[in-house]
Amino acid sequence: MAVPQQQKPDHKPLIKRLLVITLAMFGFGYALVPLYDVFCDLTGINGKTSSMAATADKAVVDLKREITVEFLARPNADMPWLFKPQTQKIKVHPGEIKLVYYEAENITAATMTGQAVPSVAPGQAALYLNKMECFCFNQQVLTAGQKLLMPLQFYVDPALPEQFSTITLSYTLYDMTKHSQPETVAALIPTGGNHE
Known part of the structure; x- marks a missing residue:
């Protein structure tokens, strides 16, 4: 009796999502400095x-x-x-x-x-x-x-x-x-x- 082979899971969608999240986090971190400067200029905080x-x-x-x-x-x-x-x-x-x-x-x-x-x-x-x-x-x-x-x-x-x-x-x-x-x-x- 032949044992059915298990299919390897497809990790491509997960990898794509992780790449998108990584790029979004990098973009957010890059934008924080100018956003912080604008916020502090407007409010005088810090x-x-x-x-x-x-x-x-x-x-x-x-x-x-x-x-x-x-x-x-x-x-x-x-x-x-x-x-x-x-x-x-x-x-x-x-x-x-x-x-x-x-x-x-x-x-x-x-x-x-x-x-x-x-x-x-x-x-x-x-x-x-x-x-x-x-x-x-x-x-x-x-x-x-x-x-x-x-x-x-x-x-x-x-x-x-x-x-x-x-x-x-x-x-x-x-x-x-x-x-x-x-x-x-x-x-x-x-x-x-x-x-x-």
């Missing part, structure tokens, strides 16, 4: 600050109000640089343009690339903190042992609601070395020793 350009002659200074702006810095756990603000906090009048500096030092034996990501507390105040110039706009390339002073020029919009008297601007520094193109890094490395 401290996304405004980066609209402004000039001193357009800023209307409100001398009747004074806002305390605090500066914090920390490297990410995987970032071996020293990173700190030169100034811990300052008092500003809304509309007044201020310039402060952050310090970074690459204490490793290799050239590295860093990128600072800002966060503002309280989050609702982020929409009123306008950065005119910021080291966070670009990646920073430092050779082994190099120090760098990095500028932050900003003003607080006079439209900041009265309930806010203190704004905390915090930066987290991330290691972007693996994500940088070698030719780009080589072109950005300054010649002539350390820059402070």
Whole structure:
């Protein structure tokens, strides 16, 4: 008596579905960054600050109000640089343009690339903190042992609601070395020793 052969299951539909799901997940992950930026710009959540350009002659200074702006810095756990603000906090009048500096030092034996990501507390105040110039706009390339002073020029919009008297601007520094193109890094490395 012949034993009937079992038919092999057809896995093609399952494979097609898994490929479609994988592509959809990749597309969703790719779209998250721009969607997150748009969401944070609209709501002010997570401290996304405004980066609209402004000039001193357009800023209307409100001398009747004074806002305390605090500066914090920390490297990410995987970032071996020293990173700190030169100034811990300052008092500003809304509309007044201020310039402060952050310090970074690459204490490793290799050239590295860093990128600072800002966060503002309280989050609702982020929409009123306008950065005119910021080291966070670009990646920073430092050779082994190099120090760098990095500028932050900003003003607080006079439209900041009265309930806010203190704004905390915090930066987290991330290691972007693996994500940088070698030719780009080589072109950005300054010649002539350390820059402070």
